[in-house]
Structures are given as structure tokens and as C-alpha cells.
């Protein structure tokens with residue numbers, strides 16, 4: 001099976017996880033850009049607001065998506081859900097053809113329907129590499 005790794009990241013955690021997965025699978029890495037400024041305390045508050053009220057963002061991808069390829073999508077958890085940029089991505093590409101990986105501090109995503117699989121990389125558990133290793137092993141079967 002062919003894969004491409006697609007990610008959005010505000011502070012680098014989802015980027016790091018996406019890079020590890022893409023590198024270990026030897027597949028393309030595509031960044032989602034929503035052209036918003038999420039940095040600093042104001043950006044954090046804005047991010048919480050966007051996530052909570054489900055405010056829409058427009059996105060671009062760093063590379064075109066490959067046809068007939070499944071996606072591994074890496075998103076931070078924002079207020080219990082994927083980031084708005086990732087929600088926008090799933091308007092373009094079906095969840096049914098995507099594995100979702102969610103990075104977070106301590107909690108996990110509740111909306112787990114329709115994806116091929118959902119994997120939680122929770123910082124508090126300090127097992128990022130183990131979770132990635134297990135994920136890669138499972139999708140290679």
C-alpha cells in the first residue's frame with residue numbers, strides 16, 4: 001500500500017511525529033498551511049477560539065496530493081478535536097482513506113469515527129517512539 005504523510009503543526013510536535021513516520025516508511029511528507037498566525041499567547045487564545053467555535057480556515061498544501069494513495073494525517077489536539085486546518089483537509093480528502101495520528105498533552109480525541117485508524121501520541125505517556133513503531137508495524141501488515 002502507498003502512503004503519504006500530511007500534517008499540520010503549530011508548535012512542532014505533530015511535525016516531528018509526521019517526519020518520523022514519513023522517514024520510517026520512506027513516503028512523501030506534505031505540510032498543511034492555513035496561513036494563520038497561531039504563535040504566542042494571542043495565537044494560543046485565537047487557536048482555542050477557532051477550535052471551539054469550529055471556525056473555518058482556508059488551507060494550501062506544500063505539495064500536491066498523490067492520487068490513489070492513502071493518507072496518514074497528523075494533527076495536534078485542539079480543544080478535544082483536530083485543528084481547524086486538518087478539519088479543512090478532510091473536506092478535500094476522505095477520512096475513510098486516512099489514518100489519523102493526534103498529538104496532545106494529556107487527553108485523546110473523542111471523534112474517532114470514519115478513519116481507517118486513530119492513534120494517540122500523548123506527551124504525558126512519554127512513549128512517542130513506541131507508539132510510532134507500533135503504528136508502522138500495524139499498517140505494514
Ligand SMILES: Cc1cc2nc3c(=O)[nH]c(=O)nc-3n(C[C@H](O)[C@H](O)[C@H](O)COP(=O)(O)O)c2cc1C
Nearest residue numbers: 009010011012013014048076077079080105106107
Ligand atoms: C488551542 C489549543 C488547544 C489544545 N487542546 C488540548 C486538549 O484538549 N487536550 C490536550 O491534551 N492537549 C491540548 N493542546 C495541546 C496540544 O494538543 C499539544 O501540545 C500538541 O502536541 C501540539 O502539537 P503541535 O506542536 O504540532 O502544534 C492544545 C493546544 C492548543 C494550542
